[in-house]
Amino acid sequence: DTVLTQSPALAVSPGERVTISCRASESVSTLMHWYQQKPGQQPTLLIYLASNLESGVPARFSGSGSGTDFTLTIDPVEADDTATYYCQQSWNDPPTFGGGTKLELK
């Protein structure tokens, strides 16, 4: 299975720019997607196909990357962005998720 590696946690101040990385154990082309999960809630889709913003998601969120290295950027970060962010690949079967990056605001 394709393993996706994320840093476990980040702490930033509101108004700053934050980048969350995801590295795949093998190429996934651009079939990488990002989800936000707030405490006690279900995940929601933020970015699909590496760089496409899901409808209704603020333009503060953006994604980039291809192959094995991907980035989710939030600029500027707001207090409501406190959540865990997961990358997920759909190039190889089975689909797999990264371990998640917990974003905390200072």
Added chain:
Amino acid sequence: QIQLVQSGPELKKPGESVKISCKASGYTFTNYGMYWVKQAPGQGLQYMGWINTETGKPTYADDFKGRFVFFLETSASTAYLQINNLKNEDMATYFCARRPLFMGWGQGVMVTVSS
């Protein structure tokens, strides 16, 4: 818009079975498959498999072959997850999510396994 409404929390004993439902609305149920995802307490998301809502054919991830069953009630636009012979390690929240891209998610069902 896509709406997936799941059944309520469950408290079961080891060895029992549990059936979780996921009722879809806002789209044509048979046009999109349904994923199932497990989230153990304090842990990340684990893909369990999916069911083809047009044919009823389930596909299970390796860790979920044997005791886990996906099935449908197409007339009610509802997908089900049944877990047989519950074990302590099955204690988790279970989500349904619409294909492709896990585009819409149910609210999750917390399953507690305790003797």
